[in-house]
Amino acid sequence: MTQDKLSEPLRISLLGTTAILFEAPGLLDLHNQRRIWSLAREAETWPGIREAIPGMTNLMLTFDRPPKDPMSLDAALREAWNAAGELALEGKLVELPVSYGGEFGPHLHDVVAYTGLSVDEIIELHVAPLYTVYALGSHPGYCYLGGMDPKLTVPRRKTPVLSLPGGSVSIGGVQTGVSASAGPSGWNTIGRTAMSFFDHERAEPAVLAPGDMIRFRVERVLA
Amino acid sequence: MIEILSSAALSTVQDQGRDGYLRYGVGTSGAMDRIALTVANLLLGNSSDAAAIEIPIFPFRVRFLEDTAFALTGADCLATLDERSILPWWTVQAKKGQVLRLGSPAVGARCYLALAGGVDTPMVLGSRSTQLRGEFGGFQGRNLRKGDVIGAIGPHAAQAKLSDAGMPEFGVEPPNFFLTSPSPVPPGDAEATVVRVLPAGEYDCYEAASLEAFWREDWKVTPDSDRYGYRLAGPTLNSRSAIEKRSHGIVPGVIQVPHRGQPIIQLRDAQPSGGYPKIGTVIEADLWRIGQTRIGSRLRFVKTSYEDALSALAENERYLDKVANLVALYRSSLLTT
Numbered sequence A: 001m002t003q004d005k006l007s008e009p010l011r012i013s014l015l016g017t018t019a020i021l022f023e024a025p026g027l028l029d030l031h032n033q034r035r036i037w038s039l040a041r042e043a044e045t046w047p048g049i050r051e052a053i054p055g056m057t058n059l060m061l062t063f064d065r066p067p068k069d070p071m072s073l074d075a076a077l078r079e080a081w082n083a084a085g086e087l088a089l090e091g092k093l094v095e096l097p098v099s100y101g102g103e104f105g106p107h108l109h110d111v112v113a114y115t116g117l118s119v120d121e122i123i124e125l126h127v128a129p130l131y132t133v134y135a136l137g138s139h140p141g142y143c144y145l146g147g148m149d150p151k152l153t154v155p156r157r158k159t160p161v162l163s164l165p166g167g168s169v170s171i172g173g174v175q176t177g178v179s180a181s182a183g184p185s186g187w188n189t190i191g192r193t194a195m196s197f198f199d200h201e202r203a204e205p206a207v208l209a210p211g212d213m214i215r216f217r218v219e220r221v222l223a
Numbered sequence B: 001m002i003e004i005l006s007s008a009a010l011s012t013v014q015d016q017g018r019d020g021y022l023r024y025g026v027g028t029s030g031a032m033d034r035i036a037l038t039v040a041n042l043l044l045g046n047s048s049d050a051a052a053i054e055i056p057i058f059p060f061r062v063r064f065l066e067d068t069a070f071a072l073t074g075a076d077c078l079a080t081l082d083e084r085s086i087l088p089w090w091t092v093q094a095k096k097g098q099v100l101r102l103g104s105p106a107v108g109a110r111c112y113l114a115l116a117g118g119v120d121t122p123m124v125l126g127s128r129s130t131q132l133r134g135e136f137g138g139f140q141g142r143n144l145r146k147g148d149v150i151g152a153i154g155p156h157a158a159q160a161k162l163s164d165a166g167m168p169e170f171g172v173e174p175p176n177f178f179l180t181s182p183s184p185v186p187p188g189d190a191e192a193t194v195v196r197v198l199p200a201g202e203y204d205c206y207e208a209a210s211l212e213a214f215w216r217e218d219w220k221v222t223p224d225s226d227r228y229g230y231r232l233a234g235p236t237l238n239s240r241s242a243i244e245k246r247s248h249g250i251v252p253g254v255i256q257v258p259h260r261g262q263p264i265i266q267l268r269d270a271q272p273s274g275g276y277p278k279i280g281t282v283i284e285a286d287l288w289r290i291g292q293t294r295i296g297s298r299l300r301f302v303k304t305s306y307e308d309a310l311s312a313l314a315e316n317e318r319y320l321d322k323v324a325n326l327v328a329l330y331r332s333s334l335l336t337t
Helices: A030-043 A070-083 A108-115 A119-127 B034-044 B157-165 B208-216 B284-291 B306-336
Strands: A011-015 A019-023 A049-054 A058-063 A093-101 A131-136 A143-146 A161-164 A168-172 A175-178 A183-185 A188-192 A213-222 B002-004 B012-014 B052-055 B060-064 B068-074 B079-081 B084-086 B090-094 B099-102 B111-115 B193-199 B219-221 B229-233 B254-256 B264-266 B278-282 B298-303
Touching: A011 A070, A011 B278, A019 A070, A030 A049, A030 A058, A030 A070, A030 A131, A049 A131, A058 A070, A093 A119, A093 A168, A108 A119, A108 A188, A119 A213, A143 A175, B034 B052, B034 B068, B034 B090, B034 B111, B034 B284, B034 B306, B099 B111, B157 B306, B193 B284, B193 B306, B208 B298, B278 B284, B284 B306
Parallel strands: A093 A213, B193 B298
Antiparallel strands: A011 A019, A019 A058, A049 A058, A093 A188, A131 A143, A131 A213, A161 A183, A168 A175, A168 A188, B002 B060, B012 B052, B052 B111, B060 B099, B068 B090, B068 B111, B079 B084, B079 B099, B193 B278, B219 B229, B219 B298, B229 B264, B254 B264, B254 B278
16 A cells, blocks of 8 residues: 655646546645645635635635636646745644544554554653644644654545544544544544534634644553 | 424435535535426525425425415425425425325435525524534434424515415426436446536556446435435446545535545535545536435436536526526516516
């Protein structure tokens, strides 16, 4: 199984007639992500663009109406990417206590099996970094985090799990994150935390935003 | 107001969807068959953003707690109002106390029950659609249950006049009488739902035999299929090398292929991002066909071009324009006689 090839080529592809996806060349790192944030600010002002949605070193643009000539968007994205500087968003820091393993981390042993690391080594590597919120997605308030140790890389599951509880801390490919509510997931769940990430009654409904930071702390480890 | 009389598992309040919050992780939700919802609103003179009840499980029964004009579109579910049969794609004035019963449709999967003015649930983040994952929008952010009482915003002035005129009943032809169904290559079973697909980002990463099978074979809609996505069973799709993508935005219609090689069509409740490889996208113009495809039945994919996908959208709009014109003509004739 090959993983994220570290350095990716630039790719632009259509998602039917409703959106276009720009995938940045290069590494999954904060430098590239800051340029994606910058590209998002620029592209959301373009005519016919409904929303600019950053992902992990990529950007999806949804259309108000499908463009007649999507190739012109292709060219505009390449040009804007070349011009995009690093937008350094200054965010807040949140600490999340995590219960690792046991019923809270049903796939922890799959991570052990795949990486060859021990449970303790996995947890030590997982709590070490200061993670940056790169983007929100998946479900209301969910944060994609950058900064995971590549040694923890585990492919997404062969078949998605139909429902995992909110607060599940999981690994998918080279990424880690915390689910904000119960639902299906293709990621490997290693622990659980309690945190409210979303309030639909607020004008800015998500509690965290790109540029915010998360640190995980070991609350307990279950067998 | 209406009261839900059956255990209405999986019925939800939906409008055209919630736009503009993908970057907060909020998917669009919205009707699985947007054409049926649009026509239901046209029949009642509702605004285009009005919400209705999407019903995927039958039988389904509601009692009218007051006189209310309603419309039924989508699957033909042999509806009765008390003892009287109600045609599909039709609008009727119900009297207080009457019971509407929807039976199992012979064809199609989802029925839309629209009420005069639209279902009266709060707008949350710009939409009345139910966000099941976020537990907000729609009716208390959840599926409807037996005993729920749901209000209607109430008729606009023109609709109220029509009701007073005592002749509010009429209907239109459903979209499958007007829209050409795409033809599969090679021709297949007439029972299968055929939808057009644009190749997506990782299309070229699949083995030639898998791509050939993708277009040629029937895909069975498995019981794990719902508003989140349709999980399909058929030939195994193998990529030339394993693909692990960085998470990125996706939209309803995207066909992802998890590693075991069985595709999933992401639909209206799908998450707005993902990382499984994308072999194609069912075009927006054909998503309503999937909304009317039942678990256990079969799907076929037809390769299309971006230009043809735009033409298909334009054809849908021509149908809706035709319905809007017919409804306007009929209403004005009723009001002037």
